[in-house]
Amino acid sequence: MPAKSTDPVAVIGASGALGFGLSLRLARTGVPIAIGSRDPERARETAARAKQHLPEGEFSAHDNAGAARAAETVILSVPFRNQSETLANLSDGLRAGQLFIDATVPLAAAVSGKATRMLGVWQGSAAQQALEMVPEGVRVVSALHTVSAASLSDLDEELDQDVLVCGDKRADKREAAELIDRIEGLRCVDCGRLEMSRTTESLTALLIAVNARYKTHSGIKLTRLPEQLWE
C-alpha cells in the first residue's frame, strides 16, 4: 500500500455510484476525501455511508464549492445532465493551479435516450466542455470513464484494468496518474490530448452494451505497453 498521503482530494458527485466507489478506493490508500454534493446534508450522509464501508477512511462533507476549496485536486463525477450546472456552481471553489479530473460521460440517457448511445457535445466531449467552463489556470484532464462504478464500490473486488487519461499537458496527466495509480489494479495510460476524450468517454457506452450482453462489469486493457508508462 502506498504511503499515507496528506493531500486531500475533492470528489464532486461522491453520492453517485462512480464518485462513491472512487472515494472509497482512494480513501483506502490514505487520501483524505472532501465529499462534495449540491446538498450539504446529502454530502454528510454520503460521508457517513463511506465511513461505514471503510472505517479507517478520512471523509469530510461539503457543498460542491466547499469541497473544491478544500483540495488541490478535484474529481468531477456527476451525470452529464448536471455537469454544466455543477461547473457553474463550482466556479467560486475552483482556482488557478488546481488539477481537475473530469469523469463525465455524455450518455444519451441524460435526455432519456439509451445508455448505449452518446450525445454530441458541441465542444467535442464533456471534458472539453469542462475545460471551457473552469476558471483560467485550472488544469483539466479526463479519466476514469471506463471503470465500473460497481467494481469500485465493492472493496472486495480485485481490479485489473486500465484508466485512459487524456489531457493537453503531460505533467497534468502524470499528476492525475500518480493519484489514480494508488488504487491497486488500476493502471493509467496516456491516451493523448484532451480532445481524445470524445473516444474515451464513448467507451462507456460501448462497455454498457458489452455488459448488458455478457452480464458483467467489463473494463478496458491496452496490450503491449511498456512497463514504465509515466517516466
Add this chain to the structure above:
Amino acid sequence: MPAKSTDPVAVIGASGALGFGLSLRLARTGVPIAIGSRDPERARETAARAKQHLPEGEFSAHDNAGAARAAETVILSVPFRNQSETLANLSDGLRAGQLFIDATVPLAAAVSGKATRMLGVWQGSAAQQALEMVPEGVRVVSALHTVSAASLSDLDEELDQDVLVCGDKRADKREAAELIDRIEGLRCVDCGRLEMSRTTESLTALLIAVNARYKTHSGIKLTRLPEQLWE
C-alpha cells in the same frame, strides 16, 4: 490449428497493410483468400507477395468485384478515402446473403488531417455508410479496427487481443467471429449494434495516439468477460 476450411474469403484492399496481414493470418488457418484490388495487376503482385510470406497459403487474384464474386464472405479493408468508390465498384460483385465485414476507419488522415482524429460520417460510422451502399440482403458487420496491421503482417508475432464486433444481427456477428477467431490470439467480442461502430472505429485513432506515445503496436482487451462469448 483449426480444420482446413474450403470456403474462400474475399479481402478487398489486400494490398494495404491491414488487408495484407489479415490475408496472411487467415490463409495460415487454411482459408483460401480471394485477393481483391482495384487494379488486377496489383492483386496479382499482392498474391505473389503473400505466397512468399506463406508458401502453404492459397491466394487468388481478382479485381474487387471478381474477388467479391468468388466468396460468400467479403472483408473490406481500404482507406476511408476509397471506401465509397470501392463499394460502388463492388456492387456487381456483391449479392444478397453474403457476409460483409467492414474494417474501414474514417481517420481524418483521409483529408490530410491527423491520424489521431476522426471524420464525422453522416451515417454515424464507416460501417453504417457501407450498410447503406451494399445491395439489399448483404449482411454487414464491422470488426478488426483495433488490430494492428504491423502485428498481423508479422507472422512471428504472437497476438493477444480482442476484436470488437458490431452488427445488427447476432447470427451475422457470430459468423464473423467464427472466421476471425480462427486466428490464434484474437478473441471476438460482441459490442452491440452496428451503430456502436462509431466508437470501435474511433478506437483506431486512440490507439494511434497511444502507439505514438509508447512506440508500440497496442491492442484492446476487455476484462471480466465470460469464457463462452458466442454460445
